[in-house]
Amino acid sequence: MSRHEHDEFDELVAVYAVGALDGDDLVRFEAHLAVGCPACEAALREADEALARLAVDRPRAIPPAHVKEALVARLAATAPHPRPATRRWLPWAAGVAAAMLVAALLGAGFTATYYEQRLGIAARETAALRNRMAAQDKALREELRLYAGAVELLRDPRTQVVALHGTGPNPEAIGRVVWNEAAGGQLFVANLPAPPAGKTYELWKITGATPVAAGVFTTDSAGKAIHEVGPAGKVDVFAVTLEPAGGVPAPTGPIVLASAK
Amino acid sequence: MSTAGPDLIRRMAQGDRAAFAPFYDRYAPLAFPLVLRIVRDRTDAADVLQEVFWEAWQAAGAYDPQRGTPEAWILTRARSRAIDRVRSIRRRGATFVAPLDEAIAATPDEGRADAAEQASDRRRVASALDRLPDAQREVIELAYFGGLTQTEIADRLKQPLGTVKTRIRLGLERLREAIRER
Structure with missing residues (x-):
């Protein structure tokens, strides 16, 4: 892609970075990113840093304490189950642990299924977009070949x-x-x-x-x-x-x- | 044990739960005002913040220090989740567009850091966004803090779409230059 053709993306990078890109521009730019563009990726990272700096430069505000408490509790809940303190409790503890394990597996299974579905949808959308772009690309190349052929013919005085x-x-x-x-x-x-x-x-x-x-x-x-x-x-x-x-x-x-x- | 931001994220990626609290303590006071400024409601902001930091814990493995600072990593996430929340509220039909200017002007008052830090913060604020020409600052604020898309901004300001795009690009270029000068 020539420097000139890429100029358009310089503008789209900025609008994308502030989250304001929409419509065809958004589709075009995401397709451009999807095929990999180191220049746009670097520009986007630099824009993210600049925008983050806006927040860094503003006064801090301590969030409500319950947010951290909830997160820490959630984190603790993901910890492996503590070992039973005494042998005496082993059969009971083993029963509880087994029940919790089943619950955790069911929960994990559900979560995994949910994300697999989401990933599946995303993958299908990406594949559909790629196919559509490939078809468009092929059609455009064919059209270009025909135009180029006609222009070439017009250079010939016998045409x-x-x-x-x-x-x-x-x-x-x-x-x-x-x-x-x-x-x-x-x-x-x-x-x-x-x-x-x-x-x-x-x-x-x-x-x-x-x-x-x-x-x-x-x-x-x-x-x-x-x-x-x-x-x-x-x-x-x-x-x-x-x-x-x-x-x-x-x-x-x-x-x-x-x-x- | 190191408490530098990238190290905390690396330890989180390895499943080290002890790294989470210092990570939260360092970055939540940074992310919270941004989220609050965007969603405007303290309860909503607290919800969004919890979501953002839980996702950060889960996604820590994807952080690459070569590709950005922890600040940009967490704040990009926070901003995007906050905008998701605002847009879903808007979709539910609440009129969120009218009081937007007020939202953009608003600065959270509660839970501030101490006065000295605040004063030095104020001086720094004046150095970036406020130095932009009004027209550029306006479009960046409407997009970044207001969650409006380029088309919505063009409608709102009654300006051609191309003008809006150009203003955003020029404004962002200046912000990037301001960082390079530091």
């Missing part, structure tokens, strides 16, 4: 940009194919609603009179799509039809986007 216009029910839909006869290209679509369930969009390259299938794609909730188009070759017309999910070898459905001849 053309072919406009596709909406037909039928979606006249506002538009498409652009960045096409290079030697290298292939990319289709960019906007304003085309996501296909109904069980359907997909399919791109066709038409040379002469024969449509050749050039892959299926769907649009997102914003009506956008990017689709890689190959292989290279001469193409007269690009068209998109609505087809059964999975695509078909020859067009059967209505044309939703087409380029001029």
Whole structure:
């Protein structure tokens, strides 16, 4: 991560340190911390020290005595059971000790179960978050690869940009194919609603009179799509039809986007 | 036997119960005013304090002296538990936001240390938070002592979220610098 990209986290560290981070910022920053960031961890430790110093600099106040008494009693209760004073008491003491041991084990078992559940929930949430991030990361990388590919094509003087216009029910839909006869290209679509369930969009390259299938794609909730188009070759017309999910070898459905001849 | 803070925590981690009382005696008077300032109610503050020190006993093994002072370790815990308490009270519907300014201004009066210590404490107080520009001090107090999130602070001050974030960052930077100067 570059210095500039990390600047944003410098601000989030401070807001996180005072406990005020919320919403997306909180999710983003905790994800950033979760993958490990020595700079943020160090900044956070320094912030904690600075904030602790605020309390250290204030007048002390003696808490109510019962707090310490309760804690000391609780602590004593965790002590191992004292040995029976005399042999005479052994059978009785052993009985009591056994009963207490059972009670302690039940108590410990309950506590352990409770924390195991809590830990289980935390672990599942972490795993779900990690999976979600991995999926997002993969999608972003793929999108970036496609954009980079299109930009690369645009540097080539032989590359053309072919406009596709909406037909039928979606006249506002538009498409652009960045096409290079030697290298292939990319289709960019906007304003085309996501296909109904069980359907997909399919791109066709038409040379002469024969449509050749050039892959299926769907649009997102914003009506956008990017689709890689190959292989290279001469193409007269690009068209998109609505087809059964999975695509078909020859067009059967209505044309939703087409380029001029 | 050493009674330095990190040693006390290390002994607690080893299950040495005798280390707990000196640990409590040293750090509870530090944590209590912070908790009281945040939750404002003495009974609630006492509950929170008990919770914080019980957790400290149980979590002593996780303390790493390389990563921070005992003060920061216990006070970060105390602050976070106190805020949890305030937020759960707020969720139950009590109006806790209105008297917040009063809470922020309030300093616990009871159980003070002796007058000389108090006087020297006062001088030190003036050196950190009070030296911040008002706008920066305000956002840090609302967050750290008031338990408000950045969005709540922005709503309350009628300032853009970005302004609130920047003020917190600048304020905290100054506090960190103030420590380095010591």
